[in-house]
Amino acid sequence: MVSPFGEFKSQVEKYLSEIGLGDQVERLEVPSDLRLGHLALPLFHLHGKPINLVEPSGLIASVNVNNNYLNFKCNIKKLSEATFNQIKEMGENYCNNRVQGMQVIIEHTSANPLHPMHIGHARNAFLGDSLARLMKARGHFVKTHFYVDDMGLQVMIATIGFKNSPKKPEGVKPDHWIGFVYAVANIMYEIAGINSKLNENGSDYSSLVKKRDELIGYAASLREKFPKEFDELSSSLSKMSLNEWERAISTMIRGMEVKDQSTLKLVRDLVNTALLGFKETLDRVNVNFDEWDWESQQATEEDIRGLVESVQDSPFKMLYKGVLAVDCNAVAKLPEASKDLTLIEKAGKEIPPMLLLRSDNTTLYQTRDVIYSIKKLASADEVYNVVGAEQSLAQLQVKLALYAINHPKASRLHHVPYEMVRLPGRKMAGRYGSYVTLDEVIDLAVLMASNEIRRRNPQMDEQALIKSSEAIGIGAIKYALLSVSAQKVVEFQVERALNFEENSAPFIQYAAVRANNILSTASKRGIMIPEEPDFSNLTDEAEQEIILLCSRLPDTVAYAADTLHVEALASNVMEIADKFNSYYARVPVLTADNYSVIGARLALSKIVYMSLRSALSLLGIAIPEKMRTYLQPRIKLACCSAKAIQTTIAG
RNA sequence: GGGCCCGUGGCCCAUUAUGGAUCAGGGCGCAGGUCUUCGAAGCCUGUAUUAGUGGGUUCAAAUCCCACCGGGCCCGCCA
Incomplete structure (x- = not known):
C-alpha cells in the first residue's frame, strides 16, 4: 500500500x-x-x-x-479523491503503510520491581508502546516483552525486607508497598555496612557518619508514610549485622541460580506483588505486553555454561582482574562488527572489557542479558531494546559479546536509547524511597483535566467526565514525552505538559473532536457525505494544505517506524490539527453556499478526523468523546492551577 | 583522563535521515482583538532569533566536517 x-x-x-x-x-x-x-x-x-x-x-x-x-x-482534486477513497477503504487503519512483515521483538519498560514506576519509566513505556504500534502499522509481527529483573543484588535485599515485613496495609498500591519495604531494607543494609566500617581502623569517620545521617533522614520520611509498619520492619532488620546481610544475600543469589524452590518462591512473591501494581498503571495508560520474561527463567545453568564455553573457545576471551571477560576492543575490530558502522563510531575507541562471572562464579546482569538477547533473537528477525541512554555502553558490550561468540544475528540486536526525564526541584533516589511516582503524575494530570472539563462544561455527566479526563490527562503526558526527540533530556513540568493549549495533546484532541462534531452535526441534520464528493470545490489554500498533509501521513508513519523517530509523527499530527483549527474558524462547512461545497468540505472534515484518529492511535493517544465548552468568560480559577494541585499532592 | 549525547527568540519544542528557493516553523510569555451563526482547550493582530563560538567543504549549511565553549550521561565482580 x-x-x-x-x-x-x-x-x-x-x-x-x-x-x-x-x-x-x-x-x-x-x-x-x-x-x-x-x-x-x-x-x-x-x-x-x-x-x-x-x-x-x-x-x-x-x-x-x-x-x-x-x-x-x-492535482489536488485527484489527490483528495485518492486520500478520501483510501480512508473509506482503510478506516482508522489509514496510516498503516505495510511492507513485507518481519518478526519483531520490542523489549521496553522493564522497570525493576523494587519501586513504583516514575516519569522516566513512562517515557520508556510510551516510546516502546508507540514503536510497537508503528511497526505493526508497518506490517511487522510485533511482540512486546517486559524483562522482569528478579535476580539482582537489590532484589535480594528487597526480598529479605519482604520476608521480615508486616502485612501490606489495606488500600496501598502493591508496588508502592514494595517500594517502601525495599527502601527500608536497603537503608538498613547500608547502615549495617557503615556501622561495620566504623569499627575498622583508619576509616574516614566523619564522612561515614555524614552518610549515615543522610540515610537516617531518608528513613525518617519513610517512617512518616507507615509509622507502625516501619517500626516493625526496621526493628527486625536492625538486628542483622553486615555479615548476616551478606551471607543472606549471597545464599539467595546462589539459590536463584540453582533454582532453589524456597528462594524462588520468596522472590516470586515479592516480584509478583510489584508487578500487580505495574500492570494496574500500565493498563491505565493502555500499554500492553505480550510476554513477561522473568530473568531467573531465562538464564539456565546450561545457558550460562554454554555461553562461558563459547567465550572460552573464542579468540576474545580474556582475564580481567582474575575473572573471565570478553575483550570488547578486540571484538570491535572484527570485520562483521565494524560493518555495524554506527555502532563502532558511536562507541569510541576504548571499550572496557565485559565481565562474565563474579569470582564466586555467579552471573552478572550483563551476562544474563547476553543469554536473554540470544533467546529473543531466536524468535525474531529484529530485536529492539528500549533502554535508557545511560546504558549505551552496557548495551554495546552485550552486542559485542554476541559478535565475540559469532552469533549469526548479532547485527539484528538494536539498542533504542532515550534520555532521562527530570522533575524540577526533585532528586529521585529509588533506593531510598524518594521519588514521585508515575501514578501521582497521572492522578494529577487527570484531576487537572477533570477540573478543566468541569469548568467548561458543568453539565457533563460523571461517567463521561471520568472517561474524558483520562483521555485528556493521560494523552497530555504521552504527547509531552513523545513529541520530544528521545535523545534529548527533558524536564517534565506538569503545568507545562498540562497547559492544555497549543502544542499539546488536548489541542490535537480538540481539533479531532471538532472535526467529528461537524460530521455528527451534519448527520443529525440529514446531510450525508456524498459518495463521490466534488473536490474541485476545495480551492482554499488551507484546504489544499490540509489535504497534502493528510495524504502524506502514511509516509510519515513509514519514516517514524523505520528510523524510530516517533516525534516525526507527533509533529505531523500537530500540523494537521493546527491547520484544521484555523481553517474551520474561518471557513463554514455546514452553512456553505451549496450542497456541492458542503459535501467537499464535509469529506475534508472526515479526512482530517480519520487521519488524526489513525495517527493518534499509533501514538497511543485516545480521543475523548466530548470537550464541550459553554459560552462563558474564561476565568482562571485558583484551584485549577497546577502549582496548587501539585503542592497538595506533594504535601 | 577517555567516550557518547545535547546546545535553535526571555523560556520550551519542531526542522538536522536525503544540504537547497533573500519570510528558520509552532508554542509559552507579553500587548491587543474575537463567542446570537459547525463547541473560545479555538481563532485573528502585534512582539522577538548572529540556529553556542570560530573555521572548513559547497553554487548553496541550522543541516556535512574540524576545533573550541557550555550542559547532561557513561567508564562497578550494581542493575
Missing part, C-alpha cells in the same frame, strides 16, 4: 525518467512554500543542461521551471 502522496511522488519520478532525469529522483523535495509547487527538483548542479518538458498527466497537474527548480504541482 502506498500513500496518496506517495502515488503522486512515484508519478513524478516516472515523469522525470521520461525526460531523462531518472537519476535525479533522490533529490526530490517538498518545497518550502506550497504555492511554488508540491514537489520540486533543484537544478543547480545540472548547470543549464536543457530540459525538455512533456505534457504531464495523472496526479501531476503542472510542471514548470522557476528559480532553478523544476516544480511539480499536484
